Amino acid sequence: MSAGADALFRQGLQPRKEQQCMGLIAEFQIHCDALPLVSVAATVPEASIVLSLQYNHGRRPLFIVTVTGGTEQAVERALTNADDIQEWTQIGTAGDTRRYQAVPALSFEEQLGGQIDDLDGLEALATADAIIEQITVTADGWEQMGWFADRAAFTDFSSFWQRNAEFRLERLTRDAEPKSPGNGLTDRQLEALRTAYEMGHFEIPRRASLDAVATELDISASSLSERLRRAQTQLIQETVATLWPPLPE
Template sequence: MVLIVEFEIATPILRQTVDDVAKIDVEEIYQSETGATKLICWVHGDDLGHLETALTADDTVRTASLLEEQDDRRLYSITLSEHGEAHLTYPTAAEYDIGYHEITVTTDTKIRARVPTRASLFAYRDVCREKGIPFRIQRIFRESDPSGDRYGITDRQQEALQVALEEGYFDVPRETTLSAIAAKLDISDQALSARLRRGQANLLRNTMGERAPI
């Protein structure tokens, strides 16, 4: 039975940066054509005046590019440094078919993930501990539990998919654009694109039984 697991890991990734802000929501993790690991992140805080300095000083960050700016949050494309990649647990999660749904960095890194089996979960936990990364499980429930995500998608992914469907984004030919839907949801094009891809991957994985990359 597939599980939804909420857990915390004490990774150094973005820890120096989050000390100066309220929280960081990681929208997407992917590998660039050059092999570098990149994160698309929303950085939240009442005062983001020192954010650029914090990112520059963070030894887990190689580069950071501002994609969008709002009153109390900014969207960044962040490339991890070698130090950051050394503490990245995402490749291990992918190896054990664990799909991240939500990642929030505060005092610790909180992750909500879809896990195929308890054996996969414990194997992932063991690798985290081998890397010197503390691991704490907060909650486990079956994917079919009504309190969990239907079809393994988050509320934000469901909202994005629903609006895209209603507005005709999936029609042939398309009746709207990515930018128009992003404006309706008050998020950036990049954030919407990532949300739609992850939502569709989770839907396919949970309805067709095929493994799809996040």
């Protein structure tokens, strides 16, 4: 693995113990379908996939993949067929949530080399004052939340991805600013939730079907279902999920 490719593992995803106080919190999307596990998210769009890395396994950390929604068979078939997964093991379940440990089949150089020209630029990111706390894998990239020491550190990070992929900033605030539940939702997710609620989709009995809400939003029913599931998962993670016991390691 090159220094630049190895840097993507280390930068932002591995906590820096010496950095205690951060200045900015950013939520953003990186649209790059070469990123790990994107093929799995594209194959099972109804599932919400959160990725973290296990650093006690040398220079190629294991993937810890937490999946909510989607059938177990569809998710595990997608993991088996993914080019960037060598092997996987289910290590815990809690209701509709399953956790997997996966061995990566590719180095980041092999994974991203066909799409990102500036792999060496990743080495500079490894020294940035930043911590990426959460990675949500989507069908076309990663949605992330990170802490940055100052505006310069964030600019270095965002500029790299703007040059090498597609970077979209969703939210940027000071770390002292409180975040109310729902602020992690995208504009489209908020619109979908609001429209579904106002039309009575969540009432018992329902006053509006999924198809009716989708027609109102001018999107397909499958796209609406994905947006609602991801929005609901985000709200659960921000609220009641913090009170649950952790899944077994």
